[in-house]
Amino acid sequence: MKKNVISVTNLEKKFSYTTDKPNNLKSILIQLLNKKYKQWNRKTITVLNNISFDISEGEFVGVMGRNGAGKTTLLCLLTGIFRPTSGTISIKEKIAPMISLGAGFNPEMSGYENIFLNSAILGFGRQQVLSKVDNIIEFSELKDKIHMPVKKYSSGMTVRLGFSIAAHLDAKIMLLDEIFGVGDVGFAKKCINKILQLHKEKNRTIVLINHSPDTVAKYCSRCIVLEKGHKLFDGDPKEGAQKYRSLFK
Amino acid sequence: MPQVLDNLLCLKDKFLLFTLINRNVKLRYRRSFLGYLWTIFVPLMSAAIYFFLFSIILKVKTEHYSAYLITGVLTWNFFSVSISQGMSSILSSRPLLTKVKVNIAVFPLSTMFSNFFTLILSFPIIILSCVISDVPIGINSLFYFYFIFILSVIAYEIAFTLSNALIYIRDLQQVISPILQIWFYATPILYQASALPEKYKWVLFLNPIGMIFDGIHKTLLQNTLPSFENIFVPFVWLSITTAMAVTTSSKLSPNIIEKM
Numbered sequence: 001m002k003k004n005v006i007s008v009t010n011l012e013k014k015f016s017y018t019t020d021k022p023n024n025l026k027s028i029l030i031q032l033l034n035k036k037y038k039q040w041n042r043k044t045i046t047v048l049n050n051i052s053f054d055i056s057e058g059e060f061v062g063v064m065g066r067n068g069a070g071k072t073t074l075l076c077l078l079t080g081i082f083r084p085t086s087g088t089i090s091i092k093e094k095i096a097p098m099i100s101l102g103a104g105f106n107p108e109m110s111g112y113e114n115i116f117l118n119s120a121i122l123g124f125g126r127q128q129v130l131s132k133v134d135n136i137i138e139f140s141e142l143k144d145k146i147h148m149p150v151k152k153y154s155s156g157m158t159v160r161l162g163f164s165i166a167a168h169l170d171a172k173i174m175l176l177d178e179i180f181g182v183g184d185v186g187f188a189k190k191c192i193n194k195i196l197q198l199h200k201e202k203n204r205t206i207v208l209i210n211h212s213p214d215t216v217a218k219y220c221s222r223c224i225v226l227e228k229g230h231k232l233f234d235g236d237p238k239e240g241a242q243k244y245r246s247l248f249k
Numbered sequence: 250m251p252q253v254l255d256n257l258l259c260l261k262d263k264f265l266l267f268t269l270i271n272r273n274v275k276l277r278y279r280r281s282f283l284g285y286l287w288t289i290f291v292p293l294m295s296a297a298i299y300f301f302l303f304s305i306i307l308k309v310k311t312e313h314y315s316a317y318l319i320t321g322v323l324t325w326n327f328f329s330v331s332i333s334q335g336m337s338s339i340l341s342s343r344p345l346l347t348k349v350k351v352n353i354a355v356f357p358l359s360t361m362f363s364n365f366f367t368l369i370l371s372f373p374i375i376i377l378s379c380v381i382s383d384v385p386i387g388i389n390s391l392f393y394f395y396f397i398f399i400l401s402v403i404a405y406e407i408a409f410t411l412s413n414a415l416i417y418i419r420d421l422q423q424v425i426s427p428i429l430q431i432w433f434y435a436t437p438i439l440y441q442a443s444a445l446p447e448k449y450k451w452v453l454f455l456n457p458i459g460m461i462f463d464g465i466h467k468t469l470l471q472n473t474l475p476s477f478e479n480i481f482v483p484f485v486w487l488s489i490t491t492a493m494a495v496t497t498s499s500k501l502s503p504n505i506i507e508k509m
Binding site for chain 1 (some may be wrong): 264267345347348350351
């Protein structure tokens with residue numbers, strides 16, 4: 001029996017917002033006087049509803065679904081950025097999120113300095129970064145450009161560095177949000193191989209959001225399909241890919 | 250240690266805190282010719298203006314007035330910049346916070362520490378000004394460090410509370426500068442607390458840092474022991490700001506990112 005690293009039970013996430021609520025005092029006062037405030041309707045949208053699943057160590061889970069099905073929200077909930085409206089999430093190992101690569105980069109600082117900043121933001125310690133910094137630079141293929149300020153980087157260079165950092169730090173769980181469009185074809189392939197290598201050799205648990213049913217069918221060991229905030233399918237990736245395709249028919 | 254204090258002091262995020270302080274310090278004067286000298290230069294210039302205004306035009310007769318001004322203005326500068334920069338520090342890290350789970354307290358805390366670093370760099374100026382204007386520096390002057398410590402904790406806790414509140418009330422960004430201006434004049438920096446008329450003495454107690462600055466005057470510049478009020482009143486305020494920060498951390502902070 002493999003141990004569970006992520007377990008989600010009856011997860012529900014709602015966002016609330018108000019329509020036509022004025023955002024400054026003057027118009028609030030005017031509307032209060034006119035008794036228009038009843039029209040500010042507070043609306044809630046349910047982004048995720050009654051989602052439950054367990055992911056055990058070493059699984060490679062692909063998450064698919066239409067735009068707005070709640071995939072990224074699910075990932076944000078797993079990383080702990082959002083708190084669930086109801087239900088529970090328990091995470092047993094350290095997470096490396098790759099939701100947006102290079103999110104914490106400071107444009108004024110060099111790539112080298114940003115390796116330390118970004119790793120610190122992802123929650124790793126100094127020793128671990130020091131021991132990995134050479135591998136990170138090598139993998140990113142930035143060579144001596146690593147000492148250039150990040151604002152001079154091309155977008156491809158930035159994501160390459162971002163990916164290298166997140167991939168080299170020892171997190172047992174990796175969350176990837178549509179990152180296979182990283183860089184050119186050569187680097188994208190290198191990224192997939194790196195992730196597969198981490199998955200196989202180090203038994204990392206990987207949750208991947210992807211829009212390509214072929215990629216999911218090819219690499220993942222399991223597939224979850226979301227539709228309008230519900231879990232539509234959970235199981236074999238080939239079947240899941242079929243299910244995902246059938247959403248568009 | 251309770252979770253809230255753990256979060257507030259960023260005990261689990263020491264490396265991140267250190268890296269952020271390093272970033273703030275490095276970036277502030279990157280590509281400027283005078284670099285770090287500016288941090289000391291600008292408050293010194295305002296001290297010079299006050300000196301000209303009060304000592305030369307208005308002919309205020311205070312002994313060692315230039316030393317009072319330089320110590321007061323540099324210390325106040327640390328306090329006010331920690332608050333105003335710290336307040337916007339969470340909001341300005343928004344692109345990051347919506348992507349990665351980070352303890353938000355590191356942003357105001359690192360801002361406070363990097364300004365504290367600036368204050369340390371201006372210690373030589375403070376000491377020099379004391380020596381030049383013949384201030385009797387003695388063992389009591391060491392109390393300065395005690396007051397600085399209380400002052401930085403209060404600065405951080407206020408900055409933390411405001412940085413959370415700013416997410417809900419964006420008006421704070423506009424309100425903070427007039428408030429700091431009033432606060433500056435309500436604090437014994439340009440004058441000594443003893444010069445306050447009796448009917449305005451309450452200002453010293455109501456101002457969280459009033460007694461701290463009075464204590465700095467008494468110990469660093471007059472080489473006397475601080476009074477009971479100088480020690481006790483800041484402590485009362487310290488517990489109030491701590492209560493504020495703890496409430497903020499447990500009530501406001503968990504929902505901040507969704508409200509951004």
